[in-house]
Amino acid sequence: MHLPERFTPLWRPPPGAAAAARWFLFRGGSLLVRTSGSRLDVPEVAAGEAPPLPGEEIRCIGTWGETPCFAAQAGPGELPDGLTLAPLRALFDQLPDALLAIAGRAAQILDFDRTHRHCGVCAAPTELGDDGRARRCTRCEATSYPRIAPAMMALVTRTGPAGRELLLARGTRFNVPIYSALAGFVEPSESLEECVHREVREEVGVAVEHLRYFGSQCWPFPHSLMVAFLAEHAGGEIACDPGEIVDAQWFPVDRLPMLPHRLSVARKLIDFAVSEARGGAAPGLRGEAALRP
Numbered sequence: 044m045h046l047p048e049r050f051t052p053l054w055r056p057p058p059g060a061a062a063a064a065r066w067f068l069f070r071g072g073s074l075l076v077r078t079s080g081s082r083l084d085v086p087e088v089a090a091g092e093a094p095p096l097p098g099e100e101i102r103c104i105g106t107w108g109e110t111p112c113f114a115a116q117a118g119p120g121e122l123p124d125g126l127t128l129a130p131l132r133a134l135f136d137q138l139p140d141a142l143l144a145i146a147g148r149a150a151q152i153l154d155f156d157r158t159h160r161h162c163g164v165c166a167a168p169t170e171l172g173d174d175g176r177a178r179r180c181t182r183c184e185a186t187s188y189p190r191i192a193p194a195m196m197a198l199v200t201r202t203g204p205a206g207r208e209l210l211l212a213r214g215t216r217f218n219v220p221i222y223s224a225l226a227g228f229v230e231p232s233e234s235l236e237e238c239v240h241r242e243v244r245e246e247v248g249v250a251v252e253h254l255r256y257f258g259s260q261c262w263p264f265p266h267s268l269m270v271a272f273l274a275e276h277a278g279g280e281i282a283c284d285p286g287e288i289v290d291a292q293w294f295p296v297d298r299l300p301m302l303p304h305r306l307s308v309a310r311k312l313i314d315f316a317v318s319e320a321r322g323g324a325a326p327g328l329r330g331e332a333a334l335r336p
């Protein structure tokens with residue numbers, strides 16, 4: 044999920060904006076979308092027109108081309124004809140990728156507002172601060188910025204009996220038999236590299252070396268930043284942590300199981316490793332190029 048090139052992130056509406064506007068309205072974590080034929084779209088209204096539902100806690104989140112984009116909690120009221128609510132995760136392949144990425148930014152900012160209405164220090168109400176980037180306590184002035192949770196992802200590779208192989212695992216949280224790279228949240232005082240070594244050891248019991256940074260990607264469920272690495276197997280047999288991993292195996296690159304969605308950094312990392320194993324990856328190519336749509 045990458046914001047489109049023509050999107051400019053903002054925290055305040057652009058000056059003199061009286062143009063058409065795109066509305067990312069949420070109710071209970073679901074996004075209001077317009078059905079137009081077989082496709083879904085995010086409602087856009089003409090200059091001076093009201094949003095399709097009244098919004099609360101309205102935020103300008105940027106401009107896409109010339110069009111300001113607003114995020115808000117949808118107020119009460121019946122949905123107008125042709126509009127429906129859907130959880131963001133259900134909109135992969137339903138919404139255009141660009142709109143899905145902008146909706147991810149909208150969801151994160153609204154979630155930040157919703158969960159930081161009161162000060163974590165003294166519990167007094169907060170208000171917007173730092174030109175809209177933060178929430179500041181109205182009593183003690185403690186300031187909070189949107190929380191981003193860094194998580195590492197590691198695709199462990201080796202040259203095994205069947206040539207180049209990838210270590211892919213099925214997590215306990217997947218309810219479909221999808222195999223993916225390993226992932227875990229960075230802990231306090233830990234570097235990304237230390238996190239890779241620890242998580243890989245904890246989840247599947249193997250040691251790794253030769254970490255190579257691949258790329259990063261926002262994952263707004265609810266506010267992760269996935270930082271992906273390639274890592275070479277340095278020793279140890281697979282021993283799964285049953286609390287996290289149902290199954291993990293070495294898969295030859297030409298016999299891969301069901302993989303994650305094409306928009307996930309995990310899939311791009313796996314595709315890159317497969318391409319590299321087949322000699323097709325451009326030397327030096329990393330995520331910045333491989334991750335772009």
Ligand SMILES: [Zn+2]
Binds near residue numbers: 162165183185
């Ligand atoms: Zn306070």
